[in-house]
Amino acid sequence: xxxxxxxxxxxxxxxxxxxxxxxxxxxxxxxxxxxxxxxxxxxxxxxxxxxxxxxxxxxxxxxxxxxxxxxxxxxxxxxxxxxxxxxxxxxxxxxxxxxxxxxxxxxxxxxxxxxxxxxxxxxxxxxxxxxxxxxxxxxxxxxxxxxxxxxxxxxxxxxxxxxxxxxxxxxxxxxxxxxxxxxxxxxxxxxxxxxxxxxxxxxxxxxxxxxxxxxxxxxxxxxxxxxxxxxxxxxxxxxxxxxxxxxxxxxxxxxxxxxxxxxxxxxxxxxxxxxxxxxxxxxxxxxxxxxxxxxxxxxxxxxxxxxxx
Numbered sequence: 001x002x003x004x005x006x007x008x009x010x011x012x013x014x015x016x017x018x019x020x021x022x023x024x025x026x027x028x029x030x031x032x033x034x035x036x037x038x039x040x041x042x043x044x045x046x047x048x049x050x051x052x053x054x055x056x057x058x059x060x061x062x063x064x065x066x067x068x069x070x071x072x073x074x075x076x077x078x079x080x081x082x083x084x085x086x087x088x089x090x091x092x093x094x095x096x097x098x099x100x101x102x103x104x105x106x107x108x109x110x111x112x113x114x115x116x117x118x119x120x121x122x123x124x125x126x127x128x129x130x131x132x133x134x135x136x137x138x139x140x141x142x143x144x145x146x147x148x149x150x151x152x153x154x155x156x157x158x159x160x161x162x163x164x165x166x167x168x169x170x171x172x173x174x175x176x177x178x179x180x181x182x183x184x185x186x187x188x189x190x191x192x193x194x195x196x197x198x199x200x201x202x203x204x205x206x207x208x209x210x211x212x213x214x215x216x217x218x219x220x221x222x223x224x225x226x227x228x229x230x231x232x233x234x235x236x237x238x239x240x241x242x243x244x245x246x247x248x249x250x251x252x253x254x255x256x257x258x259x260x261x262x263x264x265x266x267x268x269x270x271x272x273x274x275x276x277x278x279x280x281x282x283x284x285x286x287x288x289x290x291x292x293x294x295x296x297x298x299x300x301x302x303x304x305x306x307x308x309x
Contacts, residue, residue: 006049014038014040015039015059015062015063015139016039016042016059016060017034017039017041017042017062017130018025018042018043018044018050018061018063018065019041019043019064019065019066019070020033020043020045020046020050020065020066020067020070021044021045021065021066021070022045022046022067022071024045024072026067026119027043027045027148030043030126031043033127033265034130035125038154040059042061045077046065046070046071046072047070047073047074047077048066048072050078051073051078054082054087054088061091061215062091062134062137063091063092063133063134063137064091064094064174065093065094065096065117065126066078066093066095066096066261067095067096067097068095068096068097068104068108070100073111074309075095076095079108079111080112081109082109082112086198087114089208090131090185091225092114092115092137092200093114093115094117094130095113095115096116096117096118096121097116097117097118097119098119102271110268114133114279114283115129115132115133115266116129118140124216128215128216128218128276129276131215131218131276132277136280139171140185140189142171142175143171143174143175143178143189145175147254157242157244159243159244160177160241160242161239162176162177163237163238163239164199164237164238164239164240165199165228165238166199166228167196167199167224169183170192170238170268171192173191173240174191174195175188177191177240178191179262180244180249181249181305182305182306182307182308186286189283189284189288190285190287190289190303191240191287191288191303193281194240194281195240197253197278197280197281198254198255198257199224199238199255199298201257201260202226202238202255202257203233203237203255203257204224204227204233204236204257205227206224206227207260208277208278211275212275212278215276216276221307224280236255236256237256238254238256239253239255240254243267247306247307248290248304248305248306248307249307250303251301252298252302253301254299255299256299257299258297258299259296259297259298260297260298260299262281262294263294265278265281266281266282266285266292268282284303288305289303289304289305290305290306291303291304296304
């Protein structure tokens, strides 16, 4: 089983991936699973060689798949080194490991690993997590591009409100609002996550478990389109308001759903580390906003971006 056998599974683009493992067989499995003309895959037999590839790469890497336990520099040490270097900290990292204890998973999450694979794994599991990670990268890059395109015309905006209904709406509005922020790329990632949550989990009532299964089957977007056409959902809209103050920009996102308990999603949970979803709010809290606050039943969230002094 490989990605090229199911060509719809990857976002439309070309990807440069790095796989790091001290076991040649594991690298060969990864090579076979990710055999796709849209993927340029580099293999490294240890973390030291991986670092050399990172520094020498002419095309930046889109994603790294890193074994946790290796002689010499471990996968966690490589991950920490990447996240401490401005050149590489944006690269998402999938940690593959047989060390699945919660405290070990938490260590990896705190070091910056947002995606996990437990060894041994089925090829379908690798493909699903790679697909999810690259889809996140594509969404964030698209929102950042839209932010850059609109920055010059919107910098005087102090207040605004938008309604949105579709994933395309959410991505466009996120890019538009991110252009007002000091670091548009980071803001675009967080806003995209909050706006998409308002559609899928809020207005359409897609549960966490349902999204996990839809992502694994690669039918998440199709299910969103199907539900939006249903009579009970077709007129639903979510809203995002922006207010600029002297010190920050505050975004308030509201939906028409029944709400949810957001507390368990504000931090990375080792129990969800191996799922293809469930890390977006925690990533937004960590990387995009100075604060996030869910109100009422959970169908309204306020997030703030600090303005540069």
